[in-house]
Amino acid sequence: MVLWGTLAWIKKHVKKSHIPNIAYYPFYENDFGYSFLLRLGDKCECLEPENVRAEITRRVKSLSAIYV
Numbered sequence: 001m002v003l004w005g006t007l008a009w010i011k012k013h014v015k016k017s018h019i020p021n022i023a024y025y026p027f028y029e030n031d032f033g034y035s036f037l038l039r040l041g042d043k044c045e046c047l048e049p050e051n052v053r054a055e056i057t058r059r060v061k062s063l064s065a066i067y068v
Contacts, residue, residue, distance in 0.1 A: 022047070027052065029051075029052065029055070034055060034056065034059060037052075037056060038056070038059060038060070
């Protein structure tokens with residue numbers, strides 16, 4: 001999975017790529033993995049794969065429907 005995030009977060013948590021602010025992070029598509037990503041909030045963005053982005057979007061919309 002490719003994440004975009006703040007440089008400080010990337011330096012602390014993941015292996016950095018050759019592109020600034022881009023990191024590759026090991027990820028398992030299960031509830032724990034998605035909970036971890038959602039816990040990061042606006043500190044990072046999943047750039048790929050598309051199916052992970054779509055699932056994150058679905059989960060955020062589901063949460064938003066409860067609170068908005």
